Amino acid sequence: MAIVKMKKLRVMAMADRREALLRALLRLGCVEISEPDGLLEDPAWSALLQRGSSRLADTKSEINDVNTALDAIRRYAGLKDGLFIKRHPISEEAFLSAGTAERAQAVSREVGEQLQTLTRLQSEENRLVARQASLLPWQAMDMPLELSGTEHVLFRPGVVPAGVNVGELQVSFGDLAAELLEISSDKQQKYCLLVCLRQDEEAVMECLRPFSFSAVSFQGLTGTADANLTSVSQALAENRKAQEDAAAAIAANGEARDALRVYADRLAAEAAEETSAQRILTDGTIAFFEGWAPAASMQKVQALLEKEGCAWEAEDPTPEEYSEVPIQLKNNWLTRPLNMVTEMYSLPAYDNVDPNPLMAPFFILFYGVMMADMGYGLLMILAGILITRTYRPKGTAGNLFNLMTLCGVTTFLMGAVTGGFFGDFLTQLVKLATGRDFALPALFTPLDDTLMILVGAMCLGFVQIVTGMVISFVQKLKKGQVLDAVFEEVTWWVVFAGIALMVLKVTNLVLYAGLVLVVAGPLITGKGFGKITGIFASLYNHITGYFGDILSYSRLMALMLAGSVIAQVFNTLGAIPGNIVVFIIISMAGNALNFALNLLGCYVHDLRLQCLEYFGKFYEDGGKPFRPLAINTKYVDIENV
Known part of the structure; x- marks a missing residue:
């Protein structure tokens, strides 16, 4: 997998074709229109062209009205969305239907009017309640207030x-x-x-x-306090009845919620279109914009632009423009879920590498090592598959649950290796039920083989760090930085190999050769007195750096051990009363807490290992995401777009 190659577009069209061109680009969904600030700073361009106008403010106002109406219907009609919004398929024709839009607009206006009525009635109610509170202490005073x-x-x-x-x-x-x-x-x-x-x-x-x-x-009040209280009570009763009627009128629009949702998605698409419209420059006769499109999509882009009668050109970005190129990662089913990790950290620079395929095996494996429980793994797999297939989340949410499924697989496998199923749940359950000792088969267990797990965790870390060094080595060779590649990576591979051979008592010569390279590097690449100081700096930075990085991977053992111990503690507590029902209740409650803590804890620590120890060896960030003009929906899935 790699970073998608981009083409820089320059497009010119007739101004009266702007709306049609934008709508076609919206449906195509693969062209990002750039901000024209750089052009407008050039006097030659700013004297000819100005930003185009748009209805963005009006569209945002409509979006706010529709969202307000949806919130009101959910509140007063007692409708619940649940934890996730279930997306429904809809045809492109229905999505763009004028009838659907008109119905949604009518409902939005009606709900808005009822909300205004409710706001007015609630303000009046507050005023009446305040008056009632001020009069109650004087109710016994049988004297006109005036x-x-x-x-x-x-x-x-x-x-x-x-x-x-x-x-x-x-x-x-x-x-x-x-x-x-x-x-x-x-x-x-x-x-x-x-x-x-x-x-x-x-x-x-x-x-x-x-x-x-x-x-x-008592300004403006006449009659006794008691008579005024009676009047206020009647007014409050009428006010609250009117509020109930207004709330009922809002709730009656509950059946129109789906239409409102479709319209909300449609308005979001129109807002994206209007935002792009503001980036198009025009003099009233022609319209001009610059943008980006994936090289693989240029055939479709070319067909659209020629159909719309545009003059255009597309070229590869120059190295000076790499910082401006939007980044799109090309991934498959295995690496795509890691997009959420990469985006949380930072997208790569355009001339760097796609980190997802390089990170995916390590991230998924490390998560399983830290969680290491068959029961927890099954829960993750089932939750990920169920939510993905039922609600079909997209974007970051979709990646999150796909990643949960993948990590659930490694969690289950590592649980099978360590014999963990909600800790020692089955062991305790069988003992309570039959009085017999029982244990799941295991190659090793966190409590009995802690030192071995620690060594294995650091070995895994060493493999990942060396992988990062290999990637860095290849990148430097591609850029022609041969000496840097030799003295930064090859030197320390020789040192690592020498240490291993020395420990195995094979030979010390390889280690000596590595130390010679450590000394030679600063002498060859340094200047002046820096040749000498560079030797000590290189030794200190690399020895402490690699030692600290490898030691960081001990967290794999620590979290595996912590999760296992916490689960066993709750299982033991549940078994103390000797009652199976009590045991199951306490064990499940404790394991639920342990599961929730580990879901987050393992993710955070896994993320740290990738972003600091691994990415630090080769990764150059700073890319900005590719955001094409496209229909991005929240409530529906559009078919045949």
Whole structure:
């Protein structure tokens, strides 16, 4: 497998054919239209051509409306999507049908109107609830709220903190003709009615100031608090009934959800088209754009461009343009799932190698070594196959579950080698049921053969590191960097071989030859005093680097051992009561936790080994993904596009 070779396109067409050309490119799905910023910075181009206009803002607004409608229908109709959205096949004709779009637009408008009604009603409800809360403490006050007193007497509702003693407050009035009547109270404050002569108002308020008395007003309200509460309760009942009606009207559109989903996917395609439309330059008469297309697709691209009456050219990118070339990886069923790993790290540079086929055997094997349990492997295989076939996820999600299936196979195989099935579940179960000792056959076990597993893990790491060095060696030879290839890779292969032969007591000459090459490398390639310092730098960097890298692979043993021990601990705990039902419950709960932790933990550690120890030997990243103008759907699979 390799990085897909790209062709740089320059296309010119009549401006009135722009929409038809974009729609044809959308359906073709293999041309990426580049941003024209570089051209617009050139005065010669910017004086002639400007960016084209588009309906992107309107389309995004429609997408937002449709998504809002879908969310509302799911909420009020009680529809559940589950963990994954099940994609349904649909014909191209139905996908582009005007009838489907019109129905979806009508439903979207209706749901939007009902949502606006609900928002207004909910705001009104909040206002009524707040008014109800403010009136409840005054319900026992049998006095119109608008009444402020008589010609000579003042009535003033107010509140004081809950800790205030109304009796003591009353004493503070002295000889003043005033009375403070407690209407009700709660944990925060007391609700009171002040009655006093108008002529004593100022003196009375001065007496109340130390007690934090605060006047309350009921602006716009007439009648007693109780009468107003009755009115508010009726308004709340009507409001909530109206909300129920609006929610029911939204729920009634549940049958139109599929149409909305199709329209949402269609709008997403239109948004992609409009985004590309903004990248096309025009002077009103002609339209011009640059872009990229896979070399293998150029026959289809040529046929389309000629059909649309375009003037065009395609050429290989120059080395100076490699940083601009979008990257598409050419993979098969085995290596394609590793795209999610590569994209998570970084895509390769255009003149580098596709890491997926070089990484796939190691990643899948290492994951199985760390998980190493037949039960967990079966769960991974079944989950991956079931989700892939039922929901048909695409993109990163599809790669994730395909990778889970592949890693499940190696996990099962390594579990068979180590005799693990949910740890020692079967051993404990048979002993509980029959009292007999039982164990699955195993070549080795994590608890009994820890040292052997550690050595094997580091040997696997050594193989991967040497593989990375081989790839680096080949790349350097292709670039003409012969001396670098010899003194960076060949030198240390000789050293490694020499150490092995010395340990086996065959000969020391190969090691001596390797050390001579280690010294010769800096002397030949270095300059000045750097010839001497380069020797020590090379020794230090390579010895510590290779030792540290190989030691990192001990995590293969560590995670295998940890997963096995945790599973056995839960199985042992479950077996203590001596009841099979209790054992199964505790064991399954513990193994479920162990399985979940290892799914993530093994992935993270496996990813680290690939990205740091392996990629560090040969990989050059920095590529940007190839994103052609294409129909990418979330809810449906389009047939015959």
